[in-house]
Structure formats: structure tokens, C-alpha cells
Amino acid sequence: xxxxxxxxxxxxxAQTDLDALRAGDAVELTGxxxxxxxxxxxxxxxxxxxxxxxxxxxxxxxxxxxxxxxPKPGQIIGSAGPTTTSRMARFLPxxxxxxxxxxxxxxxxxxxxxxxxxxxxxVYFGAIGGLGALLxxxxxxxxxxxxxxxxxxxxxxxxxFAFPVVVIIDRHGGNFHETAxxxxxxxx
Amino acid sequence: MVDRRDGPSGPPSGVREIDVSVLRDTVARLIVExxxxxxxxxxxxLRDAVDREESPLGRRTLEQLVRNYxxxxxxxxxxxxxxxxxxxxxxxxxxxxxTGGSMQEAVYAGVRxxxxxxxxxxxxxxxxxRMLKISGEETPAVIHVDLVPGSDVRILFASKGFGAExxxxxxxxxxxxxxxxITQFVLDTVDRAGANACPPIIVGVGIGGTFESAALxxxxxxxxxxxxxxxxxxxxxLEVELLERVNELGIGPQGFGGRVTALGVNIEVYPTHxxxxxxxxxxxxxxxxxxxxxx
Numbered sequence: 001x002x003x004x005x006x007x008x009x010x011x012x013x014a015q016t017d018l019d020a021l022r023a024g025d026a027v028e029l030t031g032x033x034x035x036x037x038x039x040x041x042x043x044x045x046x047x048x049x050x051x052x053x054x055x056x057x058x059x060x061x062x063x064x065x066x067x068x069x070x071p072k073p074g075q076i077i078g079s080a081g082p083t084t085t086s087r088m089a090r091f092l093p094x095x096x097x098x099x100x101x102x103x104x105x106x107x108x109x110x111x112x113x114x115x116x117x118x119x120x121x122x123v124y125f126g127a128i129g130g131l132g133a134l135l136x137x138x139x140x141x142x143x144x145x146x147x148x149x150x151x152x153x154x155x156x157x158x159x160x161f162a163f164p165v166v167v168i169i170d171r172h173g174g175n176f177h178e179t180a181x182x183x184x185x186x187x188x
Numbered sequence: 189m190v191d192r193r194d195g196p197s198g199p200p201s202g203v204r205e206i207d208v209s210v211l212r213d214t215v216a217r218l219i220v221e222x223x224x225x226x227x228x229x230x231x232x233x234l235r236d237a238v239d240r241e242e243s244p245l246g247r248r249t250l251e252q253l254v255r256n257y258x259x260x261x262x263x264x265x266x267x268x269x270x271x272x273x274x275x276x277x278x279x280x281x282x283x284x285x286x287t288g289g290s291m292q293e294a295v296y297a298g299v300r301x302x303x304x305x306x307x308x309x310x311x312x313x314x315x316x317x318r319m320l321k322i323s324g325e326e327t328p329a330v331i332h333v334d335l336v337p338g339s340d341v342r343i344l345f346a347s348k349g350f351g352a353e354x355x356x357x358x359x360x361x362x363x364x365x366x367x368x369x370i371t372q373f374v375l376d377t378v379d380r381a382g383a384n385a386c387p388p389i390i391v392g393v394g395i396g397g398t399f400e401s402a403a404l405x406x407x408x409x410x411x412x413x414x415x416x417x418x419x420x421x422x423x424x425x426l427e428v429e430l431l432e433r434v435n436e437l438g439i440g441p442q443g444f445g446g447r448v449t450a451l452g453v454n455i456e457v458y459p460t461h462x463x464x465x466x467x468x469x470x471x472x473x474x475x476x477x478x479x480x481x482x483x
Contacts, residue, residue, distance in 0.1 A: 026245070069269040069309040078307055079260075079269040084351050084384050107351070107384035108443065128249055128442050129351055129386040130475040132269040133260035152269075152309050164252075166245065166444060177383050180445025184243060185438030 012060025023174030055146030065105035079132030096120035124169035204339035208294035215298025220306035246446030271308035274329035281338035355381035361465035383443025386473035396460040406470035
């Protein structure tokens with residue numbers, strides 16, 4: 001396995017950092033990400049399309065597809081692993097237009113669902129699904145930005161540190177789920 | 189036949205009365221334990237898989253999963269934020285008589301109390317069409333009841349996450365399609381699911397019955413412990429072959445590539461119509477949370 005890249009994303013993520021990434025790279029992210037899920041993505045996109053002001057600027061931001069469980073007393077956040085990105089695929093082009101530069105999620109994106117990543121220069125990071133208890137330990141603060149009526153789907157600003165992800169879709173046409181599978185597949 | 193209207197206050201002999209509050213409290217305990225503790229057979233299978241996995245990133249992913257389950261158990265945190273839909277499979281002895289209220293409402297109340305007590309996510313919506321604006325603490329469960337001889341109540345409780353559930357499939361084949369079609373359908377379903385189902389997965393296959401019973405067979409199969417094999421030798425052999433074929437797909441842990449795509453393939457069969465061959469494939473993520481107990 002190759003090295004682990006440590007990237008900062010406190011004030012968005014730098015174009016040069018994104019350019020350097022290749023599908024399959026292991027990355028640790030430190031900085032701010034904005035949570036997104038089915039219901040909040042739909043609401044954000046409705047605001048974008050209607051020309052309404054957004055509750056938080058998405059310029060150069062990283063979105064994290066997550067609906068955390070509630071914190072126990074004394075905890076910052078409950079379990080907080082990624083959810084399936086493809087459920088929100090139809091919303092992504094509008095969010096990319098609004099300035100989003102990377103998505104953290106889990107699962108496959110191919111064909112029409114993957115194409116907007118390349119055309120907008122957006123990177124898709126995969127976090128490990130079902131790692132919610134461990135990933136919660138890489139989140140140091142959380143703040144509800146908007147849509148608190150959506151409960152676990154509310155828009156949160158999350159501070160993350162050394163948050164482990166793998167580059168799935170890079171800016172150079174690489175799709176790790178596709179190449180990894182064909183590398184390890186046995187054909188009869 | 190005992191006429192209870194004029195009879196004594198106790199149950200007829202041979203009938204066991206169980207107050208539904210016992211069921212409610214048991215369900216409340218099971219949902220919390222299921223969400224904090226991965227079943228021992230799955231944890232062991234993940235540990236074993238670390239040694240078998242040849243892909244370095246796949247091996248590191250498996251190690252992280254094992255660590256996640258150790259931390260969740262030690263700190264009593266949900267293993268995954270998706271606490272899923274509560275699936276409650278009840279084998280109720282036919283000599284049991286429920287008292288004190290509605291059995292179904294007791295299950296719902298148990299799920300509600302456990303979800304609150306365990307700080308689990310409210311993962312269920314009351315209206316699948318979303319035409320009604322329902323939000324908040326919804327806890328209807330999916331309940332299946334089998335009536336069996338005796339006076340015990342066996343509860344199999346599962347918190348079924350939807351990453352894998354969404355990738356499940358059912359198809360009505362014809363008899364001439366046979367085992368080759370079953371094999372291809374299982375492989376296609378797992379391949380299409382890829383990383384979405386959170387591999388390494390458990391593959392539950394239901395063969396036979398009718399449209400709806402094939403799906404329930406698949407659910408029971410995916411919830412069967414990994415160290416319990418089908419009683420039929422030929423079906424057991426098919427389980428082994430399908431697991432081997434699934435693990436040749438190359439998807440690997442979390443879709444990062446590798447040899448360990450599934451931890452097990454469990455098959456359940458049931459007689460069907462001479463014109464039919466229903467096949468359902470229910471996928472379970474590596475975090476297939478299940479727990480059982482007997483009242």
C-alpha cells in the first residue's frame with residue numbers, strides 16, 4: 001500500500017492538493033466538512049435552483065454524506081460513518097456548480113453518476129462504511145448550520161482530524177472501485 | 189373447548205400467559221445489545237479474513253472493521269450510525285396467550301424505548317411515499333410470526349441497515365432455468381451491489397415458495413449464523429460453491445479490491461409450484477446485527 005497523504009481542508013481544499021491525488025490513494029483529512037444527506041441535499045439543491053441564499057457557503061468545500069446517531073451525554077457526536085453516495089447522485093451537479101470540490105461518502109459511482117465529478121474537477125473520497133464508532137473519534141466538534149428539523153439529516157459543520165479516506169474518483173479519470181475490482185477479479 | 193367467559197380467572201391448563209410488557213422490555217434490551225455488539229461469529233469471521241485477504245488495502249480495512257467492533261462494544265456505542273429497520277422474527281408457541289395489550293404495539297414500544305435508551309438514530313420514516321410530512325421518533329418494526337408447537341417464544345431480532353438492503357433483489361425464474369440461473373443471479377446481485385452493500389457481506393438466498401415467501405426465506409438466510417450450514421448436503425455444497433464464486437468477483441473489503449467480498453452465503457429452500465422457481469437474494473453488510481433469545 002502506498003503512503004498516506006495528509007491534507008488540510010479548514011478553509012476549503014486547495015486545487016493543487018486535489019490535482020495531486022490519484023484513485024486508490026489513502027488520505028487523512030483535517031479541517032472542516034459539511035454533512036449532507038438525502039433530505040438536506042434536496043433542500044440545498046432547491047435553494048440553488050431558486051437562486052436563494054445558501055445557509056453556508058459551499059465554495060471549495062468538502063461534503064460528507066453522513067447521518068450520525070445522536071450523541072450520548074458527554075459525547076461530541078454518536079456513530080458517524082458514511083452513507084451511500086449514489087442515492088444523492090442526482091443532486092451532485094448542482095452542488096458542484098455551487099462550489100463543492102470533494103465528497104466523502106461510500107459506494108459505487110459509475111457512468112452518468114460519475115461523469116459530473118470529472119467535468120467539475122471534483123474528487124470522490126470513500127470512507128469505510130460501518131466504521132461509525134471509530135470515525136466518530138476523528139470528529140472534534142459539530143455545529144448545526146441549518147435544517148435542524150431534519151434531525152439526523154440536518155446540515156452540520158463538522159471539524160475532523162486525521163479522518164481516513166481513500167480516493168475513489170480522481171481528477172484524471174481514475175475510478176478506484178472499477179480498477180480495484182478488475183485487478184482482483186478471477187475469471188473462469 | 190374452555191368457555192373463559194364464565195370460567196375461573198386462570199388460563200386453561202396447558203396455556204401459558206405472557207404479559208406483553210415482558211416482550212416490550214426484551215425487545216428494548218435486544219435492540220440496544222444488537223447495535224452495540226456485533227455477533228461473535230461475524231467478528232470471528234472478520235478476524236479470520238484478515239489473514240486470508242491478499243490486498244493490502246483490503247487487509248487494512250478488515251483490521252479497521254475489527255477495531256471498530258472492539259471499540260463499539262467496549263464503549264457501548266452503536267457499531268454503525270444506521271440502526272436500520274427493526275426486523276423481529278417471532279416463533280410463538282401455539283399454547284401462548286398474550287395478556288396486557290397488543291403484542292404488535294409492545295414490539296413497537298420496545299423498539300422506541302431501546303432506540304431512545306441506546307442513543308440510536310431514528311432511522312425509520314412513517315410514510316415511505318414521503319407524501320405525508322412525518323418526522324421524529326418513528327419506530328414501527330417489521331414483524332414476522334411463525335406459530336410452532338409448545339409454549340416458548342423465540343425472538344430473533346435484527347437491526348437491518350439499508351446500504352445492503354437497497355441492493356437486494358428478487359426474480360421469478362422458470363423451472364428449466366435451474367441452479368445455473370440461481371448461481372448467475374446471486375453473482376450478478378453481489379457484483380451490482382459492489383461497495384454499496386458494505387462488503388465483506390453476508391449473502392442470504394431464498395429459493396422456492398412464492399413471491400413474498402422467497403424474500404422472507406432470504407431474510408432468514410441472511411440472519412442465520414455463519415457457523416450454521418444448511419441441513420441438506422447438496423444445498424450446503426451450493427453454499428460453498430457460491431461463496432467461492434462470490435469471492436472471485438474481486439470487490440473485496442469495502443470495494444477496495446481483494447479476495448474477501450463475502451463472509452458467507454446462506455441458502456434456505458422451500459417447496460414451490462411446479463411452474464416456478466422464485467429466487468430472492470438479501471444482502472447483509474459486515475455489520476449484520478442480530479440477536480436472539482427465548483421467553
